[in-house]
Amino acid sequence: MVKMSDVAEKANVSKATVSRVLRNPETVKKTTRDKVMAIIEQMNYQPNILARQFRRSETNTILVVIPNILNTVFSHILGGIEHEAGKNGYRVLLANTNKQVEKEYEFLDHLKQRQVDGMILLSARMDKGILAEVMKQYPVVLTADYLEGIPIPTVTIDNVSSGRTATEHLIKLGHSRIAHISGPLHLLVSRDRLKGYRQALLQNNLDVDNILIQEGDFSHESGYNQMTKLLALEHPPTAVFAANDEMATGVIKAAKDHGLSVPEDLAVVGFDNVKLSAIYDPGITTIAQPMFKMGNKAMELLLQQINGDDSNKTQYVLQNELVIRESCGAKQKNHG
Amino acid sequence: MVKMSDVAEKANVSKATVSRVLRNPETVKKTTRDKVMAIIEQMNYQPNILARQFRRSETNTILVVIPNILNTVFSHILGGIEHEAGKNGYRVLLANTNKQVEKEYEFLDHLKQRQVDGMILLSARMDKGILAEVMKQYPVVLTADYLEGIPIPTVTIDNVSSGRTATEHLIKLGHSRIAHISGPLHLLVSRDRLKGYRQALLQNNLDVDNILIQEGDFSHESGYNQMTKLLALEHPPTAVFAANDEMATGVIKAAKDHGLSVPEDLAVVGFDNVKLSAIYDPGITTIAQPMFKMGNKAMELLLQQINGDDSNKTQYVLQNELVIRESCGAKQKNHG
DNA sequence: GTGAAAGCGCTAACAG
DNA sequence: CTGTTAGCGCTTTCAC
Numbered sequence: 001m002v003k004m005s006d007v008a009e010k011a012n013v014s015k016a017t018v019s020r021v022l023r024n025p026e027t028v029k030k031t032t033r034d035k036v037m038a039i040i041e042q043m044n045y046q047p048n049i050l051a052r053q054f055r056r057s058e059t060n061t062i063l064v065v066i067p068n069i070l071n072t073v074f075s076h077i078l079g080g081i082e083h084e085a086g087k088n089g090y091r092v093l094l095a096n097t098n099k100q101v102e103k104e105y106e107f108l109d110h111l112k113q114r115q116v117d118g119m120i121l122l123s124a125r126m127d128k129g130i131l132a133e134v135m136k137q138y139p140v141v142l143t144a145d146y147l148e149g150i151p152i153p154t155v156t157i158d159n160v161s162s163g164r165t166a167t168e169h170l171i172k173l174g175h176s177r178i179a180h181i182s183g184p185l186h187l188l189v190s191r192d193r194l195k196g197y198r199q200a201l202l203q204n205n206l207d208v209d210n211i212l213i214q215e216g217d218f219s220h221e222s223g224y225n226q227m228t229k230l231l232a233l234e235h236p237p238t239a240v241f242a243a244n245d246e247m248a249t250g251v252i253k254a255a256k257d258h259g260l261s262v263p264e265d266l267a268v269v270g271f272d273n274v275k276l277s278a279i280y281d282p283g284i285t286t287i288a289q290p291m292f293k294m295g296n297k298a299m300e301l302l303l304q305q306i307n308g309d310d311s312n313k314t315q316y317v318l319q320n321e322l323v324i325r326e327s328c329g330a331k332q333k334n335h336g
Numbered sequence: 337m338v339k340m341s342d343v344a345e346k347a348n349v350s351k352a353t354v355s356r357v358l359r360n361p362e363t364v365k366k367t368t369r370d371k372v373m374a375i376i377e378q379m380n381y382q383p384n385i386l387a388r389q390f391r392r393s394e395t396n397t398i399l400v401v402i403p404n405i406l407n408t409v410f411s412h413i414l415g416g417i418e419h420e421a422g423k424n425g426y427r428v429l430l431a432n433t434n435k436q437v438e439k440e441y442e443f444l445d446h447l448k449q450r451q452v453d454g455m456i457l458l459s460a461r462m463d464k465g466i467l468a469e470v471m472k473q474y475p476v477v478l479t480a481d482y483l484e485g486i487p488i489p490t491v492t493i494d495n496v497s498s499g500r501t502a503t504e505h506l507i508k509l510g511h512s513r514i515a516h517i518s519g520p521l522h523l524l525v526s527r528d529r530l531k532g533y534r535q536a537l538l539q540n541n542l543d544v545d546n547i548l549i550q551e552g553d554f555s556h557e558s559g560y561n562q563m564t565k566l567l568a569l570e571h572p573p574t575a576v577f578a579a580n581d582e583m584a585t586g587v588i589k590a591a592k593d594h595g596l597s598v599p600e601d602l603a604v605v606g607f608d609n610v611k612l613s614a615i616y617d618p619g620i621t622t623i624a625q626p627m628f629k630m631g632n633k634a635m636e637l638l639l640q641q642i643n644g645d646d647s648n649k650t651q652y653v654l655q656n657e658l659v660i661r662e663s664c665g666a667k668q669k670n671h672g
Numbered sequence: 673g674t675g676a677a678a679g680c681g682c683t684a685a686c687a688g
Numbered sequence: 689c690t691g692t693t694a695g696c697g698c699t700t701t702c703a704c
Binding site for chain 4: 020
Binding site: 094 | 408411412427612
């Protein structure tokens with residue numbers, strides 16, 4: 001493996017000059033630079049990045065902690081992160097926690113050992129105090145997930161208002177008996193969407209009937225099961241707001257299996273606007289999270305921190321959007 | 337940042353001993369070892385991994401090159417890789433190519449610069465000759481994608497026989513006019529599935545009608561569009577084998593929009609067995625790829641190479657499986 | 673079983 | 689604009 005000193009020798013310059021040519025070309029006279037570059041080409045010299053990382057103690061790598069790669073919401077955000085990272089010469093190390101807190105702690109060590117320059121969390125189940133400590137010392141950004149009461153840079157949408165928007169849409173369509181199938185309630189995201197649902201009902205002088213609120217786990221199956229329960233009620237709902245799109249498909253399936261049509265007999269609104277919601281039949285009305293953009297922005301904030309700009313330790317709330325398709329009954333069925 | 341020499345000093349031993357305690361504990365007397373460990377704990381010493389990597393010139397990191405993170409087939413395989421990697425103390429660096437060959441070449445440099453110990457490709461669009469050269473020098477495994485004529489360790493299913501299985505299933509159900517919507521034909525995977533389709537027809541003395549073979553791009557939209565074309569034929573097909581599940585949903589949507597029922601008027605078989613195929617309505621009969629397992633096996637093969645076991649440069653063909661759901665008409669509609 | 677010493681390949685003062 | 693020099697923190701012979 002040819003090294004810097006080999007190049008230096010052959011080019012009749014010092015190692016320092018070769019190093020400069022590589023990292024600060026403008027500080028080297030053009031003729032010298034060209035000569036060195038030529039030798040580098042000729043010898044097919046590849047700098048030893050490991051040595052460089054060690055010497056500079058920076059890795060140009062960031063860690064992305066994900067609860068579940070298989071969830072398309074997370075993989076879209078990951079895509080956004082990867083895109084922005086690549087543009088800025090950073091590499092992305094993947095850390096799948098499978099929803100286990102212990103894994104989060106494990107990956108924290110990578111940060112502490114400076115194996116990465118920063119970390120983006122899509123899942124923050126760890127102890128808030130510990131996280132607060134960590135983020136004093138290392139660049140950290142939170143997205144998708146968020147926490148109350150600690151000042152950590154965060155990129156999200158407003159889940160409360162999104163929940164309200166989804167519910168209000170159903171109210172405007174004339175529904176008064178609207179159910180909500182929530183995500184796991186140990187997640188703040190789920191609680192906030194539920195809060196929005198409640199607010200919408202109350203603001204429209206509708207009763208909040210607790211029997212119409214069922215907790216799911218974001219899976220199709222839970223949507224199906226909870227909807228089946230709801231349909232067994234004496235007064236079943238005429239509309240459902242499901243806390244994600246996959247559960248919405250379960251809701252629709254349950255309704256169909258019960259002999260009901262969607263949206264004629266049951267209006268359904270989902271959440272996320274993943275591809276599934278667009279290709280399902282009927283197309284699912286949903287709240288769009290700007291997932292790719294969330295990833296982008298999160299990476300941007302992280303880069304600011306890495307580059308020592310601490311002025312910006314703020315929360316970013318991105319715009320969400322109601323995407324109307326067939327499942328709510330506000331629109332005629334068509335393709336696209 | 338406390339370093340090894342600090343620990344050594346406080347423990348009254350040499351750096352060498354501390355290093356041994358960390359990496360070869362069995363070569364250190366128990367009493368010494370315990371003393372050193374205690375000091376390490378007490379001082380909260382974190383070894384500088386960058387220094388270690390540099391010194392040992394190994395990274396314990398592998399690179400996974402993915403054409404598209406948003407595709408669930410790839411994210412499942414990635415999950416399998418990540419799982420196996422984690423178990424063995426390896427970290428996974430993500431390399432999203434967005435289907436651009438140039439990106440593949442770019443990421444190759446990481447390998448050449450020894451920034452990673454090995455590479456798993458889920459996409460090999462690069463020049464075969466170059467790849468062949470690379471894999472002589474560095475640990476590389478190919479999965480999901482594959483190439484003909486170069487002896488690179490590969491983990492896949494048999495796409496030809498899978499295509500045959502899918503098609504034969506439709507033939508057994510009594511269909512004789514069976515269409516195929518293929519993946520992009522520049523991909524060997526797509527060509528092989530098509531080949532299987534052809535073989536099944538011929539082996540059953542059915543004509544191959546080229547008008548029934550349409551090229552898609554694995555998207556819902558392409559499935560929809562190609563199916564719409566097929567339905568406009570004078571003699572439209574009564575069954576369709578789509579080269580992936582997402583296109584199958586497009587096929588079904590097109591049929592419904594055309595006033596047809598699936599499976600009554602049109603039988604459909606997909607490919608991959610992603611979650612979508614299970615939750616779609618109707619459930620889609622499909623060929624299951626053992627995606628997680630493919631990732632596992634690929635990582636296993638890579639580890640063998642990294643550990644210098646070159647005996648095993650073989651192709652692994654994993655078992656596929658026909659999963660029968662409603663879309664083909666072989667089964668009554670029910671949930672699950 | 674342990675210590676001394678050399679050095680991995682690069683970068684960054686500092687001088688000139 | 690370029691060269692000299694001194695390490696970064698760890699691992700690994702080689703002695704003892």
